[in-house]
Each structure stands twice: as C-alpha cells, then as structure tokens.
Amino acid sequence: MKIATFNVNGINARLPRLVEWLEEAQPDVVCLQELKADDAKFPEKAIRDAGYGAVWHGQKGFNGVAILARGADPALIRMGLPGDPDDTHSRYVEAEVNDVVIASIYLPNGNPQPGPKFDYKLAWFDRLIAHAAELLATERPVVLAGDYNVIPTDAKDDVFSPTAMAQDALTQPESRAALRRLIFQGWTDAVRAIHPRGPVYTFWDYQAGAWARDAGFRIDHLLLSPAAADRLVDAAVDKEARGREKASDHTPVWIRLR
DNA sequence: ATGCCGAACTTCGTTCGA
Numbered sequence: 001m002k003i004a005t006f007n008v009n010g011i012n013a014r015l016p017r018l019v020e021w022l023e024e025a026q027p028d029v030v031c032l033q034e035l036k037a038d039d040a041k042f043p044e045k046a047i048r049d050a051g052y053g054a055v056w057h058g059q060k061g062f063n064g065v066a067i068l069a070r071g072a073d074p075a076l077i078r079m080g081l082p083g084d085p086d087d088t089h090s091r092y093v094e095a096e097v098n099d100v101v102i103a104s105i106y107l108p109n110g111n112p113q114p115g116p117k118f119d120y121k122l123a124w125f126d127r128l129i130a131h132a133a134e135l136l137a138t139e140r141p142v143v144l145a146g147d148y149n150v151i152p153t154d155a156k157d158d159v160f161s162p163t164a165m166a167q168d169a170l171t172q173p174e175s176r177a178a179l180r181r182l183i184f185q186g187w188t189d190a191v192r193a194i195h196p197r198g199p200v201y202t203f204w205d206y207q208a209g210a211w212a213r214d215a216g217f218r219i220d221h222l223l224l225s226p227a228a229a230d231r232l233v234d235a236a237v238d239k240e241a242r243g244r245e246k247a248s249d250h251t252p253v254w255i256r257l258r
Numbered sequence: 259a260t261g262c263c264g265a266a267c268t269t270c271g272t273t274c275g276a
C-alpha cells in the first residue's frame with residue numbers, strides 16, 4: 001500500500017501535474033494540502049477520471065486538504081481538528097482506506113514570528129497533539145501525513161542553511177518542541193526511519209533560484225503509529241517532480257506499507 | 259530592509275505562502 005503526501009499549492013493550477021504524477025507514481029492513497037479552492041471548485045471529475053475517489057475540505061483562496069484513494073472512496077472520519085469550534089481554517093481531514101486511518105494535515109506556517117500567526121500555529125499544534133494521542137490509543141494503523149511547516153533539525157540533511165532560516169517560524173524552538181512532543185508520543189518519522197542520513201528536502205522556494213541551487217528543506221512528513229510502522233517497507237521523496245514546468249514548490253513524499 | 263516567485267481574490271494591486 002503506497003501512501004503519499006503532496007502540497008499542491010493550488011489544486012486547479014496544479015491539476016495537469018497532479019494527474020500526470022498519479023499516473024506515473026500509482027499511489028494507493030494521496031493526502032493533498034493547499035487546495036486553494038472551495039468545496040465547489042474541487043476538480044472531482046478529473047480526479048475520478050484519473051481513477052481516484054476523494055474526500056475534501058476546501059476553502060476559498062487558501063488552505064484546503066483532501067484524501068484520494070485509488071479505485072475506492074475514502075471513508076470520511078472527520079473534517080477539521082477538534083478543540084476549537086471558532087477555527088475556520090480547512091487544515092485537517094481524516095478518513096479510512098483499507099483499514100488504515102489516514103490524516104491529511106496542513107499545519108499553519110506561523111510567519112511572521114513572533115505574532116498572532118505564530119501563536120495560532122502553536123495552538124493548532126497543541127490540538128493536533130491532543131487528537132493524535134486519541135488516535136494512538138486505538139492501537140490501529142494510523143498515518144499522519146502532510147505539510148507540518150516544521151524543519152525538524154538544523155542538520156544539512158533537513159535544511160540547506162540553518163542561518164538563512166534562523167528567524168523563520170519553521171525552525172523556532174517552540175515549533176520543533178511541538179513536533180518532538182508529537183513524535184515522542186510514539187510516532188515514527190517514516191522518511192527518516194528509511195533514510196537516517198542524507199538530504200531529503202521536500203520544499204524549494206520559487207524565489208531566488210532556490211531549486212537551481214538546491215536550497216530546500218524538509219517540512220512534509222509522514223508519521224506512523226506503531227501498528228503502521230511495523231508494516232513500513234519503503235519511503236522516498238519524488239524530487240524529480242519539483243523540476244517540471246508549473247511545478248508546486250513542494251514535491252510528493254511517499255511510503256509503502258506491507 | 260525588501261523583494262526575489264506563484265496562486266487566487268480582494269482582480270491590473272493585495273494577501274498569503276515558507
């Protein structure tokens with residue numbers, strides 16, 4: 001079972017690239033982030049024609065998440081993260097596919113920091129940690145996949161230049177502490193489990209020639225519950241997709257479970 | 259100190275992203 005996460009940065013702007021990648025990569029499940037489309041503008045027919053059923057939680061202009069399943073309809077479990085009824089951002093959707101619980105996550109960016117956007121990021125993270133604890137307690141196979149907007153460490157394997165990113169919300173101690181609190185509940189960072197060393201960047205900025213000089217960093221992660229981690233056999237970043245015409249600034253990341 | 263790019267609405271500028 002191949003499960004991928006892909007921040008598409010606009011599903012309608014990215015639709016030809018997405019369909020092309022689905023055909024090439026043949027993932028069984030895909031978590032999408034940054035749809036930048038409200039529910040009515042989700043390209044359901046094109047996704048279905050590509051062979052995928054879908055659940056989605058859209059939003060006008062920005063945010064928006066979805067889960068696709070090849071030859072199946074994901075069984076929706078929840079839209080939105082519990083813990084704040086006033087939160088209007090579409091950043092979380094959870095569904096079941098083939099007895100695996102899948103979450104598509106778009107964690108707030110948090111820039112500029114400090115400030116209200118950074119506070120929102122940390123508060124949202126707390127809600128995710130609380131919900132993740134409940135998912136762990138089920139002892140089921142669970143995959144938390146998405147754009148976490150956190151660079152886990154200052155290692156060259158995670159970020160091209162810690163100095164360049166030192167003031168960014170993605171590298172702040174509070175952001176990293178929150179990611180560690182989540183992982184230390186008992187989740188496995190799948191890409192690092194398979195590739196303990198070496199750069200596995202998932203994002204390269206459109207600006208300042210970032211792709212050309214490989215100025216990337218690692219912010220898209222798949223976290224596995226113990227029951228899912230027991231089945232992990234492979235993981236990788238589809239780096240080549242970032243170099244195409246009209247590419248997203250993120251590239252797909254995938255795992256394979258027995 | 260800012261924009262560098264790209265997408266989408268607020269639409270020929272502004273907001274957001276990372």
